[in-house]
Amino acid sequence: MEKLEVLTKEKILEATEETLKRFGLTKTSVTDVANALDVSHGSIYRHFKSKAELFEGATEKWLDEKIIKPLTDVCKDSSMVGTQHLKTYIKTLIELKRCYAREDEELFKMYAKVTEESADLIHNHVSQITDQMSEIICRSSINVDDPHQLARTIFQATTRFHHPAHAYEWKSPTINSEFSNVWALIENGLS
Amino acid sequence: MEKLEVLTKEKILEATEETLKRFGLTKTSVTDVANALDVSHGSIYRHFKSKAELFEGATEKWLDEKIIKPLTDVCKDSSMVGTQHLKTYIKTLIELKRCYAREDEELFKMYAKVTEESADLIHNHVSQITDQMSEIICRSSINVDDPHQLARTIFQATTRFHHPAHAYEWKSPTINSEFSNVWALIENGLS
DNA sequence: CAAATGACAAATATCAATTTTTGTCATTTG
DNA sequence: CAAATGACAAAAATTGATATTTGTCATTTG
Numbered sequence: 001m002e003k004l005e006v007l008t009k010e011k012i013l014e015a016t017e018e019t020l021k022r023f024g025l026t027k028t029s030v031t032d033v034a035n036a037l038d039v040s041h042g043s044i045y046r047h048f049k050s051k052a053e054l055f056e057g058a059t060e061k062w063l064d065e066k067i068i069k070p071l072t073d074v075c076k077d078s079s080m081v082g083t084q085h086l087k088t089y090i091k092t093l094i095e096l097k098r099c100y101a102r103e104d105e106e107l108f109k110m111y112a113k114v115t116e117e118s119a120d121l122i123h124n125h126v127s128q129i130t131d132q133m134s135e136i137i138c139r140s141s142i143n144v145d146d147p148h149q150l151a152r153t154i155f156q157a158t159t160r161f162h163h164p165a166h167a168y169e170w171k172s173p174t175i176n177s178e179f180s181n182v183w184a185l186i187e188n189g190l191s
Numbered sequence: 192m193e194k195l196e197v198l199t200k201e202k203i204l205e206a207t208e209e210t211l212k213r214f215g216l217t218k219t220s221v222t223d224v225a226n227a228l229d230v231s232h233g234s235i236y237r238h239f240k241s242k243a244e245l246f247e248g249a250t251e252k253w254l255d256e257k258i259i260k261p262l263t264d265v266c267k268d269s270s271m272v273g274t275q276h277l278k279t280y281i282k283t284l285i286e287l288k289r290c291y292a293r294e295d296e297e298l299f300k301m302y303a304k305v306t307e308e309s310a311d312l313i314h315n316h317v318s319q320i321t322d323q324m325s326e327i328i329c330r331s332s333i334n335v336d337d338p339h340q341l342a343r344t345i346f347q348a349t350t351r352f353h354h355p356a357h358a359y360e361w362k363s364p365t366i367n368s369e370f371s372n373v374w375a376l377i378e379n380g381l382s
Numbered sequence: 383c384a385a386a387t388g389a390c391a392a393a394t395a396t397c398a399a400t401t402t403t404t405g406t407c408a409t410t411t412g
Numbered sequence: 413c414a415a416a417t418g419a420c421a422a423a424a425a426t427t428g429a430t431a432t433t434t435g436t437c438a439t440t441t442g
Contacts, residue, residue: 029403040417045405153372157348165356181344189380220433231387236435395432
């Protein structure tokens with residue numbers, strides 16, 4: 001049997017996710033999360049210094065598990081090379097965001113909210129992605145001065161397809177062909 | 192002397208702009224606009240069938256005067272050719288949006304709100320821009336199957352720099368160099 | 383008779399009273 | 413003594429009563 005009695009950040013974050021799914025982003029209070037754990041809400045503040053920080057923690061965990069982990073697999077995948085690998089990486093990023101916007105609505109809303117409010121956390125998330133893109137670029141035969149800058153530039157040129165502010169546009173039936181066109185233009189520019 | 196007594200759409204839209212600047216987006220009511228014109232608010236509804244339509248009308252006028260008109264001048268400017276002309280066009284678009292986000296805050300807020308709510312109007316605005324881009328592409332030596340599709344693709348790849356949802360990012364000191372990088376990538380892809 | 387009015391109902395917004403939530407911290411518990 | 417509690421003040425959200433705004437339309441006006 002695990003030590004059920006010790007309250008950890010991880011347990012609080014899990015309870016936060018559950019509570020968000022149950023009550024929704026706007027209806028979830030720190031007290032609700034504490035109730036789900038059968039502790040006083042004061043105990044939460046021993047681990048997170050504000051509600052904002054708690055939600056940032058939950059977003060960080062969510063982004064790590066749902067977005068970064070699968071992307072790391074794509075990054076490590078040695079069966080692909082060059083622009084093909086890079087395209088698959090970006091396409092996976094876009095499809096993951098689109099998938100969770102539909103299928104994990106409340107947690108996606110939390111992520112969208114944190115994106116507007118916590119520049120630091122999102123900057124870090126973007127860095128993780130552009131670092132991996134940069135790695136793929138380095139392993140490729142793409143000739144470029146600054147692989148990391150190229151990664152950031154490609155990330156920015158595809159903003160419409162992965163930034164949560166554009167989630168409402170992802171329902172369009174032409175979205176895939178629009179990405180194809182943007183990618184074709186970028187890929188042309190890489191040679 | 193003009194016929195001061197006839198109430199026209201144009202006069203209502205002018206009063207709407209003034210009232211928006213005076214009271215701000217959230218504090219402007221149809222009644223306020225009617226008061227500014229010394230008419231009953233019922234008269235407004237003879238010309239616009241709802242407040243939403245009134246604000247859409249005001250946005251259309253604002254976009255036309257502040258964005259489309261100057262862009263038309265750039266489009267017609269025959270002193271430039273090819274990708275240089277196209278770059279100047281997009282750069283002007285981006286600079287105009289950035290300028291009005293700063294200097295015409297309340298009307299820009301109205302435009303941002305309408306962007307979220309009236310897909311039709313924005314679709315039309317985007318079409319005007321991509322039509323002009325397409326014209327520039329046609330006049331250039333760029334070799335391409337479908338100039339209009341290329342225009343849309345370039346427009347989408349630069350979303351981060353002209354879509355109002357990203358206005359908060361335009362304050363960054365690196366925004367110009369970021370656009371330069373994206374443009375360089377696109378331009379490379381055009382050859 | 384075309385244009386504007388103003389009375390009206392329904393939908394929204396506002397305000398102040400009340401409740402809940404957030405965040406702190408002195409005290410308690412194991 | 414480390415971890416959790418629960419009492420507390422301050423901030424924020426909710427509620428319900430009131431006022432404003434939106435939208436309609438029968439009537440008035442020029």
